[in-house]
Structure formats: structure tokens, C-alpha cells
Amino acid sequence: DVMTAFKQSPQARTHTPGAVDLQVSVLTSGFWPTYPLMEAKLPKELEAQQQVFLDFYMHKYSGRRLQWYNSLGACVLRAAFPKGTKELSVSLFQAVVLCMFNDADALSFQDLKVGSGIEDKELRRTLQSLACGKV
Numbered sequence: 001d002v003m004t005a006f007k008q009s010p011q012a013r014t015h016t017p018g019a020v021d022l023q024v025s026v027l028t029s030g031f032w033p034t035y036p037l038m039e040a041k042l043p044k045e046l047e048a049q050q051q052v053f054l055d056f057y058m059h060k061y062s063g064r065r066l067q068w069y070n071s072l073g074a075c076v077l078r079a080a081f082p083k084g085t086k087e088l089s090v091s092l093f094q095a096v097v098l099c100m101f102n103d104a105d106a107l108s109f110q111d112l113k114v115g116s117g118i119e120d121k122e123l124r125r126t127l128q129s130l131a132c133g134k135v
Contacts, residue, residue, distance in 0.1 A: 002024070002026050002057070003023060003024060005060065006024070006053060006056050006057075009056050011052050011055060011056045012052065012053075012056065020045050020046065020049050022046075022049040022050070022053060024053055026057070026066070029067070035069050035071060035072060036071070037067070037069065038069075038070055038071045038093075038118070038119060038122055039070065039117050039118075039119075040070045040092065040093060040096050040116055040117050040118050041096070041115065041116055041117035042070075042092075042096060043095075043096065043099040046095075050068070054066060070092050070093065071091075071092075071093070071122070072092075073091065073092030073093075073095075074089070074090070074091055074092060075089075075090055075091070075092055075094075075095035076088070076089050076090075077090060077095055077098060077099075079098075091126070091129075093116075093118055093122060093123075093126040094126055094129065094130055096116045096118065097112060097116055097118075097123075097126055097127065097130065098130070100112060100115050100116065109123075109127075112127070
């Protein structure tokens with residue numbers, strides 16, 4: 001219901017770029033297990049979408065608090081390869097790392113750590129998952 005209201009809102013229609021389709025699941029914290037908060041610096045397109053949703057949500061439900069759990073996020077990225085365009089279904093952390101390569105051909109671990117804002121242990125796990133796939 002929240003996403004339907006958001007998609008129909010003036011904020012979503014006028015402030016969201018067409019290249020990003022945001023889907024948010026708002027969960028009541030008392031009914032779900034607790035998850036550790038892990039920060040990440042989102043790409044500017046995702047950060048802008050997140051801010052538009054946050055503004056909408058706070059206007060509609062004043063007095064509530066919204067907490068983002070980046071470790072639970074998922075993305076579908078459209079990537080252009082020499083043999084054609086592919087859709088990659090990845091975690092939010094994987095998407096953050098992959099999007100950093102839009103602006104650079106090579107990045108060191110330290111560059112990725114600083115640029116993504118992902119903590120060391122989680123960044124290592126994310127990079128391993130990207131490097132050790134079957135494809």
C-alpha cells in the first residue's frame with residue numbers, strides 16, 4: 001500500500017529519474033528479527049531516489065522513524081557487455097561496488113572501501129562474491 005501511494009504521489013512522478021525503479025518494503029521492527037546496521041554510500045541515482053521516498057514517507061506518516069537496512073537490499077543492474085546487454089541480480093552492496101566502476105577501470109581495495117563506505121569485513125565478502133562466480 002505504501003509503494004502504491006508513493007508511485008501515485010506527485011513527488012514520485014516529478015522527482016524520480018526513469019532509469020531507477022525503487023521498491024521499498026517498510027517493515028515494523030517489532031515483528032521482524034533485528035539486523036545489524038551496515039552503512040554504504042549509495043550511488044547518486046539511488047541516493048536521490050531514497051531521499052524522495054523518505055520525504056514522501058515522513059510527510060505521509062509524521063512522527064514515525066524510517067531506518068534503512070542496506071544489507072537487506074537487492075538490485076537489478078542493466079550492464080552493457082561486448083556481447084550485449086545483461087541484467088545482473090545483485091545485493092545492494094554488490095551494486096554499490098559495481099557502480100563505482102562506471103567512473104574507473106581499476107580501483108584498489110582502499111579506493112573501494114572509501115568510496116563505498118562499506119565496512120572492511122563486509123566489503124571483502126562482497127568482493128569475493130563478485131569474483132568467485134561461475135560466470
